[in-house]
Amino acid sequence: MRWQGGRPQLLWERDRVSPLPLGGPFGFAVVGTRRCLGAQGLPCPRRADLPGDSTRALCADCTAFDRRHSVAADTAMDDPRPFRLYLAWFGPGLLKLGITAAERGDARLLEQGALAFTWLGEGPLAATRRAESALGAAHGIPDRMRIGAKRAARTSAAGVPAVEAAGQLLAAADALQTSSAWPDTLATLSPAVVDQRRVFRLPAAGPAPEVAVTSLHPGATAVGRLVAVVGSDAYVDLDLGRRALLPLPLLAGWSLTRPAGPTTAPLADLPAPADPGLF
Numbered sequence: 178m179r180w181q182g183g184r185p186q187l188l189w190e191r192d193r194v195s196p197l198p199l200g201g202p203f204g205f206a207v208v209g210t211r212r213c214l215g216a217q218g219l220p221c222p223r224r225a226d227l228p229g230d231s232t233r234a235l236c237a238d239c240t241a242f243d244r245r246h247s248v249a250a251d252t253a254m255d256d257p258r259p260f261r262l263y264l265a266w267f268g269p270g271l272l273k274l275g276i277t278a279a280e281r282g283d284a285r286l287l288e289q290g291a292l293a294f295t296w297l298g299e300g301p302l303a304a305t306r307r308a309e310s311a312l313g314a315a316h317g318i319p320d321r322m323r324i325g326a327k328r329a330a331r332t333s334a335a336g337v338p339a340v341e342a343a344g345q346l347l348a349a350a351d352a353l354q355t356s357s358a359w360p361d362t363l364a365t366l367s368p369a370v371v372d373q374r375r376v377f378r379l380p381a382a383g384p385a386p387e388v389a390v391t392s393l394h395p396g397a398t399a400v401g402r403l404v405a406v407v408g409s410d411a412y413v414d415l416d417l418g419r420r421a422l423l424p425l426p427l428l429a430g431w432s433l434t435r436p437a438g439p440t441t442a443p444l445a446d447l448p449a450p451a452d453p454g455l456f
């Protein structure tokens with residue numbers, strides 16, 4: 178799964194992608210064997226098999242190789258590119274600090290499913306990483322967030338007006354940029370909030386999935402209408418009459434073709450979202 182030019186694309190084999198038409202028909206059938214996609218632009222030397230329930234399309238060896246050359250894992254700190262520090266909003270009170278290469282623009286924020294964000298600063302990788310750590314510790318803002326927390330927040334976030342979300346971000350951005358923990362080696366960027374909910378096509382009442390696709394296997398199919406894509410999560414109104422959460426990383430590494438029948442992919446029931454009025 179990747180975002181290109183503000184549009185979601187499915188990486189289903191190495192260097193083979195398909196656009197995901199939001200609001201349009203959606204379907205696939207799984208064929209063949211699921212293979213590791215390889216790391217850092219290189220194919221997996223063993224073409225290793227992968228289990229159907231894994232949301233990471235790399236084998237253990239390629240995962241280790243990827244981490245040795247990863248900015249995110251702090252193992253490639255000699256990267257000469259300029260980096261940006263951002264503040265992301267995933268729902269009411271749910272903020273996260275992070276960094277991304279300046280040349281990638283908003284791609285990292287789209288990949289993470291940030292519902293809104295603002296840039297904070299720009300500088301060398303080491304300085305940007307230190308700022309992320311120091312400011313996060315000083316202000317209690319994490320640089321990691323569990324996918325479950327993001328998914329749960331999408332329902333409560335859907336009804337929050339853009340001006341309210343922007344207010345939360347701008348207040349936190351001001352506190353961070355005027356903090357004594359702000360490093361002199363990081364240039365300050367003027368905060369400007371970008372709300373990405375329209376890009377994701379997040380429904381006005383939230384995605385509200387009833388079931389989730391839990392794994393795939395040869396012959397498994399899914400058929401329906403693609404409602405929204407938030408980060409790497411797709412929300413699909415299935416032909417079965419139920420809305421499903423489909424983690425798109427489950428598809429990576431498979432060969433896919435057009436479905437010839439109804440949905441057969443394994444599904445698990447999801448609990449109904451809590452009513453915000455009860456809390």
